[in-house]
Amino acid sequence: MDLNQNREEIIYPPIVCLGFTPWNGNYAKSTTQLINRLARNHEIIYVDYQFTFKDVLYRFLGKSDLDVGPIIGTKKSLRVERTDQGTDVNVLSLPPVFPINWIDSESIFRFGLKVNSWLIRRKIKSAVKKMKWDKIAFVSAYNPFFALDSVGKLNEALHCYYCYDEISGSPWAQKYGAGVELDYMKMVDMIFVSSRTLQKSKAKTNPNCELIQNGVDFKFFNDYYIQNGYSREPDKVVIGYVGSLDERIDYALIRKIAEQFSDAEVRLIGRVVYPDLLEEIRGVENIKLIGALEYEKLPKELSKFNVGLIPFLKTVFTKNIYPLKINEYLAMALPVVKSNFSELPEFDSLVYTGDTHEEFIASVERALDEPDRYLMKERIDMASSNSWDFSVAKMSRLISEKFN
Numbered sequence: 203m204d205l206n207q208n209r210e211e212i213i214y215p216p217i218v219c220l221g222f223t224p225w226n227g228n229y230a231k232s233t234t235q236l237i238n239r240l241a242r243n244h245e246i247i248y249v250d251y252q253f254t255f256k257d258v259l260y261r262f263l264g265k266s267d268l269d270v271g272p273i274i275g276t277k278k279s280l281r282v283e284r285t286d287q288g289t290d291v292n293v294l295s296l297p298p299v300f301p302i303n304w305i306d307s308e309s310i311f312r313f314g315l316k317v318n319s320w321l322i323r324r325k326i327k328s329a330v331k332k333m334k335w336d337k338i339a340f341v342s343a344y345n346p347f348f349a350l351d352s353v354g355k356l357n358e359a360l361h362c363y364y365c366y367d368e369i370s371g372s373p374w375a376q377k378y379g380a381g382v383e384l385d386y387m388k389m390v391d392m393i394f395v396s397s398r399t400l401q402k403s404k405a406k407t408n409p410n411c412e413l414i415q416n417g418v419d420f421k422f423f424n425d426y427y428i429q430n431g432y433s434r435e436p437d438k439v440v441i442g443y444v445g446s447l448d449e450r451i452d453y454a455l456i457r458k459i460a461e462q463f464s465d466a467e468v469r470l471i472g473r474v475v476y477p478d479l480l481e482e483i484r485g486v487e488n489i490k491l492i493g494a495l496e497y498e499k500l501p502k503e504l505s506k507f508n509v510g511l512i513p514f515l516k517t518v519f520t521k522n523i524y525p526l527k528i529n530e531y532l533a534m535a536l537p538v539v540k541s542n543f544s545e546l547p548e549f550d551s552l553v554y555t556g557d558t559h560e561e562f563i564a565s566v567e568r569a570l571d572e573p574d575r576y577l578m579k580e581r582i583d584m585a586s587s588n589s590w591d592f593s594v595a596k597m598s599r600l601i602s603e604k605f606n
Contacts, residue, residue, distance in 0.1 A: 214598065215339045215359065215605040216245040218326060222345040224251040225283065225293050227494075232366050232396060232416050232526060233343040234285075239594040241289035244339075244601075247280075247329055249294050252322065252348060254301040273298055280329050286422075286497075294329050296322055299348075303374065311378055319351040326356060339601050341394075344369070346379075346386035353389045360605045363387060365404060366396040366416070371519025373449055392604060394597060397524035399545060414597050417590035418529035424582060426501035427534045433505045439466035441566060442507040444500060445527050447491075448475035452515045452541060453482035455559050459513075460486045462563050463570075471495055471503055504534045509569045512540035513562070520544060528553070533585035535578040537569035552581050 217240060223231045225248060237248055253273055261268045271277030272295035279295045299321055302314035330338060340358040342349035344366055353361055363386060370380035384407060387393060393411040395401045405411035434440065441463060443456075447470060460468045466488065473494040474480065483489050495503060504510070510531035514520045520543040528549065531538045538553040540546075541562060554569055556562025 212599075212602050213606055214243040214602055215337065216247070216330075216333065216335045217339045217341060217601065218247045218249065218330065218356070218358075219341045219343055219364075220249045220322075220326075220345050220349055221251060221343050223343075233364065235417065235419070235590050236364075236414075236594055236597065237291060238285035238287045238289055239590055240598055241285065241291050242287070243598055245292075245333070245335070247292045247294050247326075247333065249322070249326060250296065252296055252299050252318070255298045256301045258298050279325070280332065292329070292333070294325065296325050303377075306377075308378060308381075312382075315347055315382070316351050319348050322348050323352050323355060326352075330357070337605075339605050341601075342386075342390075346383040350382055350386045350389075353386070360392070360601065361390050362392045362394060362601065363390045364394045364414070365400060368400065368403070368519050368522040371517060371522070392600065394600075397522055397544070399522045403522070412596075412600055414593050415588065416524045416526050416529075417588050417593045418526070418533050418585050420529075420533050420586050420589040423501050423504070423530055423533035424585065427505065430502075430505060433502065434508065435506070439463070439508050439570065440469050440506050441466050441509050441511060441570075442469040442471065442504070443511040443513060443527075444471045444504065444530070445512075445525070446472050446475050447480065449479065450514045450517070450520050450523070450543075451479070452513050452559075453479060455513050455541070455562060456489065457483050457486055458559050459511075459563060459566060460489045463566065464488060466508075469507070471500075500530070501534065504530065504536065507531075507534075507536055509566055510534075510536045510538045511566075512538065512543075514541050514543040516541065516543045529585045529588045532581040535581050537572055537576075538581075539565045539569050549584070552577060552584055 219237055221233055223233060237246055240246060257268055258270050260266045261270045272279045281293055283291050283293045285291055299318040300314055302311055305311040337357060337359040339360040340356055341362045341364055343364045369375050369383050372379060387407045393404050393408050394414045395404055395411060396416050401411055401413050468489045469492060471492040512525055512527060523544050528538060540553055540555055542555050542557045554565035556565045
């Protein structure tokens, strides 16, 4: 898809994106997938994760390997990063902020937000001045906390909120997240959401709410499949999951799958967010925890799968999810089995869905018994239609039109 089409008719404004996830990390992030591609037409500053004084202290105590140089000023805080899309993004590291999430008083918490927002805003304004930008488009990526007090204070011509999860269902944000987000959404010019369920919810507060679905780096995954095919081991079945191991996962279901398919390997690839939640599956011999892998290694790992799993619990949080991994699996022509955690009707004819543990396990059985090349073309075509390029083109157009 040519994102440069009609470039002469459109002015692509510089974008400052306040991120909620670190720029670097061994897991796929929708924000960086979008930013890497928006940088084809827009100049970008990505404001990196907001580390606290506690994080810096832990580094000096030897309890983490955080690179504190850009945070405390011994290294450049604004640097240019070349992305996997061949684009350049200016990444801005912030000075440390105060840890406030532990505060039980909302009024004191909100005062802390104002202080931290002031620290962050000063750094952003300095970086924008250094870039010699006049007006900017500002995008807060799932970060209403530090953006709330900065609406209209960054010399922005457009202020947008990118929401990719239901914040009220996030364990870390349950005290104040919903209230802060509600206040913030009323103030912004436009909201981008990653699922139809989120769109229905957020549009009640701000009708300028646009759907920017999660996509897939189709060429990255499909090219590997086309060139290498599958690399499954003879006489070994791998039932796999790629993604964070966090509160979304139904660990009791994973244990049942491993017990039902005792001759198969249940392979879980991803960062462990809450180690205590893994107690349900510890000691099960055919469950293999691989840990987080570099994004570049994922196609090779997926090529070893016989079935790709999305074993999410059905909760307030997950019902709003449009999972990145579904299109990554499909780009590799893999059969997919998911729980009925969210409304994803466009995939109904291409993936298996289990409402209960018993139905999920029966669906895994059907997926393993599929005839050769069953629905392969249809699955690949679906993934191709959900390429990140389509989402980025829409987002870029909306930002540019509203800005101008």
